[in-house]
Amino acid sequence: MLDNLSLFFQYPPLAADVILNGLLIGAIFALAAYGMALVWGVLNIVNVVQGELVVLGGYVTFLAVQAGLPPLLGLPLSAAVMFCLGWLIYRAIVFRVVDKDIFISILATFGLSILFQQLANAMFGSDVRTVDAGLGSLHLLDGTVTLAYVKLLAFVLALGAGGALWLFLRHARLGQAIRATAQNPRAARILGIDTNRVYAMTYALNGALCGAAGSLAVMAWTIHPYIGLPYTVRSFMVVVVAGVGNVAGVVAAGLGLGALENVAGFVFGVEFQIAFVFALMVVILVWRNAMAARKRSYLE
Amino acid sequence: MSALLEVKNVTKRFGGVVANRDVSLTVRQGEIAGLIGPNGSGKTTLFGSITGAHAVDEGDIFFEGGSIAHLRPAPIARLGLLRTWQQTRIYGEMTCAENMAISAREAHGHVFSLLRPVPAATRRKGDDLLAFVGLHEKKDDKAGSLSFGQQKLLEFAMALMNEPKLLLLDEPTAGINPTLINGLIDRLRRANTELGVTLLVIEHNMRVIMNLAHRITCLAHGEVLAEGTPNEVRDDRRVLDAYLGVA
Amino acid sequence: MSRATFPRLSDWHIAAVLALFGLAGPFLLPTLATQIAFLWLMVVFALTWDMLGGRMGYNSFGNIVFFGIGCYAAAVIQRDAGLPYFEGLALGLVAGAVLSVLAAIVFGAAMLGIRGHYFAIGTLGLGIAAGEIAAGWDYVGAGSGMALPLYPGELGERELFFCYSLFALAACCFLLFRWIYSTRFGLALNAIRDDQDKADAMGLRTTPIKIVAWSLSAFFLGISGGLAANMIGFIDPRDVAFAGATYGVWMVLMTILGGKGTLWGPVLGAFIFHVTQELFWTWLLGWQRVALGLLIVLIVVFFPQGIMGWLAERRARTAS
Structure with missing residues (x-):
């Protein structure tokens, strides 16, 4: 462990490789985190099934490529399929728990998370899957830094999606309705906004964001049925750090988390990378709580 | 009568908003003190400062002679200083x-x-x-x-x-059926005389507070505007102006 | 029949039937001894989860941590202490209980100030992080887990031993918790659940109360971990010791199914869940966990008040 740490500092190009690759992967985390922030802000739900939506999005692209489609077409396809699935999940389950106690919605979405995780395992097997986007890699510094073009693409797309989301919430009619509902659902209803439809569209939009993230994840990295919960926790962490209504903060926190996680995986060993993600979340929550307690306020 | 609670030059800000500015107030052992003021004049914020819900930015608060401004709600309650809430908490x-x-x-x-x-x-x-x-x-x-x-x-x-030795009541009659208010005033008074609890009462109902309190402090815009006996406060021109929005 | 006497009478009836079943069951149904042992384990799971989730309003997804610590503490002691089986087991259980309680104090001091969904997700992370760390730590066998020493007695005696041990544990847990809920401590837990800021402002020492409550849960979970590890004979970091996706979720589910915050709810939930699982699970042919996910969603969405809550509602309706 200490050897890895000293290697990391003694050999800057290696460090650059680890950090840059982490940053690029972090864009995928940011993409999933936008969705979580949206659902959290508008529906007041912590969507524990978030990670499974990402993984299912990845499987859609994987299956599309298996069926002979070009990988990059998998991205819009994943987003579209997951948009529909998100809408269905809302209509079937989530709308029943929107106005309930927050623990009920956490447990319900946690149940959905187990359900989808096990369905994915039963339908697609537990193998680790990946898709070659066929874009090749960018080599810098005599090949010590290798950046797959698909990761660069993911990075650009995630930033673009963030910008598009910001514009959408600000200027589109539905986006304005979503913001109004987030601020005060009762007032929105009085003003004639169909909040139930807004909730459904928000959840579906979240599905699309997750689908896109999953599609990029399967091209830039790997997926398997049990990798969902880490994505949920990453999104949660990013939103906790950035704040619910802060698109730019979500990007920054997502990228930072990606870099941090990659460095930790390098230093502690890849077998501890997932442990690091979960432990980091616990540390962030404890730290935030300690800060709040100093000001004698509480996290509700 | 000795002072049970002394609030000395307390200032409390929330972000840029000054909720209390240089507020001083004394509650004497055994009395019923009133705290009045228009909406948003910082009465409930002052209750929060006294009972430790938040730290004060400037000034100090003494209960039975000891400073409590740095204490949290639970230790303050154990000292014998308690509050109720406007929206009730049970x-x-x-x-x-x-x-x-x-x-x-x-x-x-x-x-x-x-x-x-x-x-x-x-x-x-x-x-x-x-x-x-x-x-x-x-x-x-x-x-x-x-x-x-x-x-x-x-x-x-x-x-x-x-x-408690001192009980802070935040609008005890708000939301109470008007026919029951006289009974409630009677009980507050009995708590004071028979159980020996000193009271500091926030109240919007002027008839109630003029009837109940021995001394009244009026807050406006987060500052102490006037204090004195109910009659003095009632006849104070500035208090009337504050309520009518002239000040 | 007055409201005061009726439930107490039926309490004793239920307790007598359960005690009879616990004592005579394994003899009458020796082939089911292992299943019955698991039933008592489930009862401990549900009872200890309810202490926080039902009585105190802190919905933890991380209680499995204490079970896992109990598993590993027993396994390490039994591997390294060089004691005969039963002495090793006894020392292992004590170590498991002590370590679990210490962990509860440390985690409790750090995390019990966190509220609501932050606490739920935070404890979820705690449970998974513990499993991942165990799965990468060579001292405890890393991903391949640990094997426990063989039970020295005759064939069939082993099942009876663990069946009775876990029954005794579940009974102790139930009786202790029942008594605790009848004291002011129990009322303090409820007060924290209903309005923690109010409880603070009324002078209750909420932080020590919360930590003691979690430690009590951890104590029984730690012992149950050591016993379960020996009964199963093998611990896998993710599928036995820190099995968040099975045991960890079952704890919550059983308690909610039975009715959280009630005396018999957790026990009832554990019975129904376990019996259903034993009877029907094998029919599902590999789709058990899919069914589990579905079951959680259905119970949470359509039946969040649980059986005891439903009975209380019905009684209230017929009374009025």
């Missing part, structure tokens, strides 16, 4: 009798001292206080099922159960 899923039992003074004790059943004397005292506020027949009902006014009475009884 334990909704518990029965009224249980609400009373866990509000007893001995529940302040160390965690392992709680590992004992509620003593019969405490139960009786809880029953008596429930009867005192007129909720005795509700004692086995869930507190959350009571009406808003009844919940206010329960919260008042819970506070008395805790045997």
